[in-house]
Amino acid sequence: MTIPRDPSVPFNISLVGVGGQGTLLTSDILALAAMHAGFDVKKSEIHGMSQRGGSVISQVRFGARVFSPIIPDGQSDVLVSFERTEALRWVHLAKPAAKILVNNMERIPVTVSSGLQPPAADMDRRLAARPGLRLLDANPLAEQAGNIRTANVVLVGALSTLVPFDESHWQTAMRERIPPRFLDVNLRAFDLGRAAVQ
Amino acid sequence: MTQTKLLSANQAVAWAAYRSGCRVAAAYPGTPSTEIMEHIAEFKGAIDCEWSVNEKVAMEIGVGASLAGVRTLVAMKHVGLNVAMDPLMTFTYIGAIGGMVIVNADDPSLHSSQNEQDNRSLAKFAKCLLFEPADSQEAYDMVCAGFELSEKFQVPVIVRTTTRTAHTSTLVNIGSGERGEAPSIPYQKDARRNVAVPAHGRLMRIKVEERSAALRELSETSPFNRAEPGTGDLGFVASGVAWQYVKEVFPGAPVFKVGLSNPPPIEKIRAFAAGVKRLVVIEESDPVLAEQIRAAGLPVVEPETELRMMELNPMRLAALRAELLGDPLPDVPAPETGLPTRPPVLCSGCSHRGPFYILSKLKAAVCGDIGCYTLGSAPPLAAMDTCVCMGAAIGAAVGMRKAGLPNPRIAAVMGDSTFFHSGMTGLLDVAYNRIPVTVMVFDNRITAMTGHQENPGSGHTLLGVESPQARVADIARAFGIPRVHEVEPYDLARLETVFTECLDSGEPAVVVVRGPCVLHEKWAGKHINAVDPDKCTACGACFRLGCPAIIRGEPKDAAGKRFKSKIDPMFCTGCNLCAQVCRFDAISPVQ
Numbered sequence: 001m002t003i004p005r006d007p008s009v010p011f012n013i014s015l016v017g018v019g020g021q022g023t024l025l026t027s028d029i030l031a032l033a034a035m036h037a038g039f040d041v042k043k044s045e046i047h048g049m050s051q052r053g054g055s056v057i058s059q060v061r062f063g064a065r066v067f068s069p070i071i072p073d074g075q076s077d078v079l080v081s082f083e084r085t086e087a088l089r090w091v092h093l094a095k096p097a098a099k100i101l102v103n104n105m106e107r108i109p110v111t112v113s114s115g116l117q118p119p120a121a122d123m124d125r126r127l128a129a130r131p132g133l134r135l136l137d138a139n140p141l142a143e144q145a146g147n148i149r150t151a152n153v154v155l156v157g158a159l160s161t162l163v164p165f166d167e168s169h170w171q172t173a174m175r176e177r178i179p180p181r182f183l184d185v186n187l188r189a190f191d192l193g194r195a196a197v198q
Numbered sequence: 199m200t201q202t203k204l205l206s207a208n209q210a211v212a213w214a215a216y217r218s219g220c221r222v223a224a225a226y227p228g229t230p231s232t233e234i235m236e237h238i239a240e241f242k243g244a245i246d247c248e249w250s251v252n253e254k255v256a257m258e259i260g261v262g263a264s265l266a267g268v269r270t271l272v273a274m275k276h277v278g279l280n281v282a283m284d285p286l287m288t289f290t291y292i293g294a295i296g297g298m299v300i301v302n303a304d305d306p307s308l309h310s311s312q313n314e315q316d317n318r319s320l321a322k323f324a325k326c327l328l329f330e331p332a333d334s335q336e337a338y339d340m341v342c343a344g345f346e347l348s349e350k351f352q353v354p355v356i357v358r359t360t361t362r363t364a365h366t367s368t369l370v371n372i373g374s375g376e377r378g379e380a381p382s383i384p385y386q387k388d389a390r391r392n393v394a395v396p397a398h399g400r401l402m403r404i405k406v407e408e409r410s411a412a413l414r415e416l417s418e419t420s421p422f423n424r425a426e427p428g429t430g431d432l433g434f435v436a437s438g439v440a441w442q443y444v445k446e447v448f449p450g451a452p453v454f455k456v457g458l459s460n461p462p463p464i465e466k467i468r469a470f471a472a473g474v475k476r477l478v479v480i481e482e483s484d485p486v487l488a489e490q491i492r493a494a495g496l497p498v499v500e501p502e503t504e505l506r507m508m509e510l511n512p513m514r515l516a517a518l519r520a521e522l523l524g525d526p527l528p529d530v531p532a533p534e535t536g537l538p539t540r541p542p543v544l545c546s547g548c549s550h551r552g553p554f555y556i557l558s559k560l561k562a563a564v565c566g567d568i569g570c571y572t573l574g575s576a577p578p579l580a581a582m583d584t585c586v587c588m589g590a591a592i593g594a595a596v597g598m599r600k601a602g603l604p605n606p607r608i609a610a611v612m613g614d615s616t617f618f619h620s621g622m623t624g625l626l627d628v629a630y631n632r633i634p635v636t637v638m639v640f641d642n643r644i645t646a647m648t649g650h651q652e653n654p655g656s657g658h659t660l661l662g663v664e665s666p667q668a669r670v671a672d673i674a675r676a677f678g679i680p681r682v683h684e685v686e687p688y689d690l691a692r693l694e695t696v697f698t699e700c701l702d703s704g705e706p707a708v709v710v711v712r713g714p715c716v717l718h719e720k721w722a723g724k725h726i727n728a729v730d731p732d733k734c735t736a737c738g739a740c741f742r743l744g745c746p747a748i749i750r751g752e753p754k755d756a757a758g759k760r761f762k763s764k765i766d767p768m769f770c771t772g773c774n775l776c777a778q779v780c781r782f783d784a785i786s787p788v789q
Contacts, residue, residue, distance in 0.1 A: 041367075043204070069439070085538070110746045
């Protein structure tokens with residue numbers, strides 16, 4: 001079910017994760033698909049430290065006309081998180097009625113593993129309490145597709161069911177952005193993610 | 199046939215350079231400007247491009263190319279222009295011949311920088327033409343226009359992007375996408391024009407003022423400066439990406455969009471202001487336009503809402519809207535609390551970890567520098583006392599020694615790219631004045647922090663062509679440093695011996711710690727390690743390495759205050775540092 005929307009305001013998607021999880025590839029595919037679907041689009045990301053295990057955020061907005069590249073807090077129609085702690089860290093970006101897709105995996109920050117900070121308390125309860133939040137076991141699905149590193153594209157597949165683009169636009173975007181030798185495994189990951197939420 | 203592409207401003211700049219017939223491009227990497235040169239390299243047959251050793255050299259290459267009559271582009275981050283100001287301040291007197299565009303990326307909010315300087319003041323200072331694109335299409339259009347205007351007015355043109363515009367992708371019409379050819383301008387030797395000695399410089403100074411008057415005329419008629427009519431009492435003047443936020447948060451309000459912002463189109467703004475009740479200036483970061491508009495006698499609203507520091511966004515303008523119009527603030531959900539922070543860290547297996555661990559153990563005063571290794575300042579390593587700017591570590595260490603710092607162990611730490619950029623001159627000062635400090639170059643043969651760009655030590659140019667590898671140890675010896683060592687980064691005992699010897703030697707010393715970047719070379723040891731929980735006493739020694747592969751295991755006892763360690767096999771590279779710091783023999787290779 002794609003999310004109903006007012007065509008005069010942009011559709012807002014925030015994607016969050018940990019450096020190295022493929023957040024930026026995912027937002028590239030989403031933004032290209034939006035372009036092929038005929039929308040004005042802006043994709044904004046902060047990635048100076050992205051490869052060093054820091055928290056990473058990317059935002060994509062599409063519509064008839066998009067001005068600000070930054071989505072106001074509390075205005076994301078969809079939040080995609082590649083990790084459980086990051087989902088909670090950024091949940092205030094989402095509208096109260098937003099759909100939230102979370103890869104059900106956890107990466108412990110070095111601040112916790114080194115004992116400097118306590119881990120997040122009560123994570124299971126807090127995630128379960130959030131309306132519209134769906135935990136998805138993307139890592140096993142990615143392994144099933146043939147490569148654990150395609151977990152991000154599993155989430156793109158799940159996301160595709162919430163966004164008003166024809167499937168052909170997603171296919172075109174993936175062909176443009178993913179090197180040919182990795183394309184098949186990513187297309188399988190996309191299909192598995194799409195099927196998992198339908 | 200025209201083409202529309204989804205491009206970041208950095209990519210759009212490269213397309214514009216190609217389209218405009220740019221022939222020479224030079225840059226030093228720096229977030230968020232780095233990708234400009236990486237994308238220009240895709241047009242390598244048409245544009246001669248290089249990673250320069252630093253921004254000053256890049257600017258000087260631009261100067262030479264422009265005087266030789268070809269179009270040239272130089273790119274750098276905001277603090278890079280500080281390094282390049284010397285050539286720019288006099289080249290602006292001499293004036294461009296072939297068009298010169300300087301793309302300069304500011305970093306409001308200091309996403310990846312040591313300060314938040316607003317370089318629009320430097321454009322004003324240098325009497326250059328300044329563009330402020332609001333999106334990638336404008337970055338493309340302004341670079342194209344910049345080359346032409348640079349030639350027409352003989353002025354260097356600065357295009358100021360910000361982290362937000364540089365790293366936001368938007369739709370760009372790149373026309374046919376084909377290469378354009380610039381007019382060929384034959385070179386003429388002309389000392390009165392190009393040799394800035396005092397007698398010539400005085401004449402140039404007068405011409406600069408005449409040029410500034412012409413540029414003010416240009417700004418008043420430029421299509422990049424335009425009034426957008428609207429309704430309501432508030433009228434906005436907005437430049438760069440700030441214009442986007444005004445359009446979003448104050449829909450329908452009259453807006454004067456400033457694209458060519460130095461010199462500012464004061465008379466056009468005066469006419470716009472006459473049609474609105476209250477004039478509000480929205481710009482990121484310093485009040486550069488607001489001060490000039492006020493100086494022209496126009497009243498400008500001074501809001502209580504803080505808009506001078508850090509990146510603007512729609513939420514901050516919504517607060518301004520609440521203040522000026524009395525509209526309620528939009529409901530914004532409160533962020534979740536009680537979450538651990540996730541700062542960037544040195545990677546597992548990073549070649550910088552071992553040397554920082556030893557520096558911390560030896561309680562050395564460490565003057566640090568700009569690069570991945572600045573992450574060594576964070577706990578638990580906490581092995582850095584200062585970080586100022588590229589190359590500053592060595593001078594700062596010398597200053598601390600001269601000041602009589604009680605700690606006898608003073609080290610300067612920098613990476614290879616930073617050493618070549620601006621550490622070499624500091625090292626020559628150490629040798630020349632015989633200052634007893636130890637300069638440590640953490641040499642991974644690549645510019646890692648900005649995403650693995652080649653440098654003079656890597657053996658390759660921007661285009662991957664082989665080049666001689668500059669060796670730090672050879673340079674140190676040639677400078678006359680009496681004590682020079684090269685060590686590898688994963689043998690802690692050896693590092694401790696060499697570091698101690700140099701720090702306590704009472705003479706200038708250089709230690710080059712040579713090991714590849716694990717992210718770049720995908721280097722991994724022959725095995726990965728695991729912790730034997732029966733032998734682990736939860737002493738915490740391995741946690742003090744700050745390695746992301748070492749994670750909290752089972753609690754040591756019922757109190758649950760101390761934890762044994764565990765190694766995440768997904769992240770362990772087998773660098774073996776943890777096995778070396780474990781006194782209980784609890785860490786060993788997985789069979």
